[in-house]
Every structure is written in structure tokens, then in C-alpha cells.
Amino acid sequence: MTVVAIASPDRQVYSQTFIHQQIANLPYTIRLLYGGNLPTHRAASPDCPGYAFPGENEDPWVRVQAIADYLVEQKVGAVLAQFGPCAVEMMAACESAALPLLVHFHGYDASRLEILSSYGKRYRALFAQAHSVIAVSREMHARLAAMGAPPARLHYVPYGVDTDVFARANPAANGPDFLMVGRQVEKKGHLLALLAFAGLVRSHPECTLRIIGTGPLRESGEMLARALGIAGQVRWLGVLSPNDVAAELRSSRALIQFSHTTPSGDSEGTPLAVLEAMSSGIPVIGSRHAGIPDVIEHEVHGLLVDPFDVAGLTDALRRLAVAPALAAGLGRAAAGAVRNFYTRQRYLDQLASLIDAAMATSSVHRPSKP
Structure with missing residues (x-):
């Protein structure tokens, strides 16, 4: 089965149901990267123990290369990064491993002033490299477009829910x-x-x-x-x-x-x-x-x-x-x-379609040199 890496600042946050849905239900073998915007750990599955990447207390480029080597070793086909700052920090590892990067924005990462102050300029480089930029609301879609996300790679993909579990109320x-x-x-x-x-x-x-x-x-x-x-x-x-x-x-x-x-x-x-x-x-x-x-x-x-x-x-x-x-x-x-x-399957199908399209692309988007 095709291998996809999901990168997220945290491994288990109870309120991030949308990420749990992806890990459990996307039609791929999932590898997890977590522990900060530039991940410090990896895990083969949600139930497996995590292992640290080298370089946590050294030059961050040591960790970047360790992440890239892991992605190649695991035959990962694409990286789906949760939240804009995590995607920014994953750019170098994905470029080194020659892998397409998709970024899934969720809320604060497209609006909080301190995030935009720290990452706003770097978002422009992210938009140049990312194969897909995913927004979960129309307001977020417009905000990311105004920041420079290319229209052809900017996608409105609202969340979905399990309609069997959430049903039957009167x-x-x-x-x-x-x-x-x-x-x-x-x-x-x-x-x-x-x-x-x-x-x-x-x-x-x-x-x-x-x-x-x-x-x-x-x-x-x-x-x-x-x-x-x-x-x-x-x-x-x-x-x-x-x-x-x-x-x-x-x-x-x-x-x-x-x-x-x-x-x-x-x-x-x-x-x-x-x-x-x-x-x-x-x-x-x-x-x-x-x-x-x-x-x-x-x-x-x-x-x-x-x-x-x-x-x-x-x-x-x-x-x-x-x-x-x-x-x-x-x-x-x-x-x-x-x-x-807004079913869960519709949400997952839309994500999978974008991931499949990224893996079918023979070249990796790279920022243009100044």
C-alpha cells in the first residue's frame, strides 16, 4: 500500500478530531511525524511507540536531513503537514527527499497575529513549494489567497463527520x-x-x-x-x-x-x-x-x-x-x-484525491530563486 507521512506538531490532542480521522481512515499506510513544527519524533502507526530523530539539541539541519532520510527509507510518497507552521518547517526535508508537500490549514495558523508575524513571509515560500494548500472555510480560503496562495493549488475542503455515530437525535x-x-x-x-x-x-x-x-x-x-x-x-x-x-x-x-x-x-x-x-x-x-x-x-x-x-x-x-x-x-x-x-467519507475522498494528484506529479514544486 502507498505510504503517506502525516506531520503534526502534536501526536495526541483530544480536540484535533480531524487529524485522528485522517490517520485512521485515509487509504494509505500512514507514518507519523510529530513533536513540534519541525518534528522531533516518528512513529510507524498510531499504536506504535515513537522514536526521536537525531539533532534535537544540535543544528536543526541535522534533524531536517534525518527526517528526509527517514521519508526515503520508508518509501513515503507524499507528506501531508497539519497547520501552516509545521508545513513551513517541513519544506526543506521534503525538498531534500524530492517529495510533494501538502499543507492543511485549520484555523489559528491562518489568522493569529503572532503566527502571521513569524511565518507570513515564509508562507509565500510554502505556497510556491506546496502541491496543495487546503482551507476548511471560505473565509480562510480568501485569506490564504490574499497571502499569495496560487488559485490552482488552493482548495476549499470542509471537514466531514461520521454520520453513523452522529445521528438519530430528536x-x-x-x-x-x-x-x-x-x-x-x-x-x-x-x-x-x-x-x-x-x-x-x-x-x-x-x-x-x-x-x-x-x-x-x-x-x-x-x-x-x-x-x-x-x-x-x-x-x-x-x-x-x-x-x-x-x-x-x-x-x-x-x-x-x-x-x-x-x-x-x-x-x-x-x-x-x-x-x-x-x-x-x-x-x-x-x-x-x-x-x-x-x-x-x-x-x-x-x-x-x-x-x-x-x-x-x-x-x-x-x-x-x-x-x-x-x-x-x-x-x-x-x-x-x-x-x-459534509460526510467523513466525502472529506477523506477529497483529501485522498489531492494526495494522489501530488504523488502522480513527476516534479516537486520549488520556490523560485530571488
């Missing part, structure tokens, strides 16, 4: 119980969502909110819930398996995804939790941010509000809290949209 049969899923970081908007939920509870104290995930804002969220007097209506569930997330979705009225761009420029790609809720038949109350409006049409698949519009989010929550039939109708339309456009 929000009309559930109480006014809302759910949030994701890392508790600034761009996800957990703290602002708690403010909006407190406004809902003042008129509808029977409503509840469950929050899946963890992160640096977890304690701040718990303290804010206590200060707002809603600690009794909010449950913090921590990190759950995909099957357990699916079960929580099936017992919810709607998912809240109140994402926004932070002052540091951090923003979403397309939150996978949105597609998982839609696939389940659960409507999403989301913000008009990044890839969320790509997949949700307002009043068709869910409800959209502007980022930071806390009062607007409260109003949207109230609408679905008192109208289970509306939630059910939005959820049915959302599930249909996912099955037509």
Missing part, C-alpha cells in the same frame, strides 16, 4: 437543555455564552447547559457561572469520547457555538462540533464567524447571531427553549445538509 423530545463542545479557550466564546445563558435562565429557570471539553478558561467559567447565579444549571463534563459526545448531543435541544475572533487574531476554521450536531439532527445556534455560516443557513439549519452579540444569543436560546418543533425542523434540515455535503 430535539423536540428533549427538554430545554443546551450543549457546548470544544476547548475552553477565548475564541470559542464560552464566557460570553455563559452571560447569554444567564439571561435565558432569568426568564426560563428550567433550562440547563452542559459543557464538554477542558482548557485554560475552565476555572474562569466555573467562577463566572457562580457569580451569575447559574452554577446549578451548568454542568462541566470534561473530555468525552466521540461516542459519548454523540450521546450528549442526542439528549440536547441545541448546540451553542458562539465563536469569535480574539484580539490576538485567533479564529476558527469550521468547528467540527457544529457538523457533529447537525449530523445528529440537533440545530446549532452559532455566530457569523469563520466557517460557521458556510455550513449553516440562518433559519434553515439553525440560528445565526453576530459575534459578541450576547443579547442576540439570549434571544436565539429563548426561541428554541420554548419551541421544540422549531428545533426539530431545523435539526432535520441540518442532518440532510451534512449527509449531502
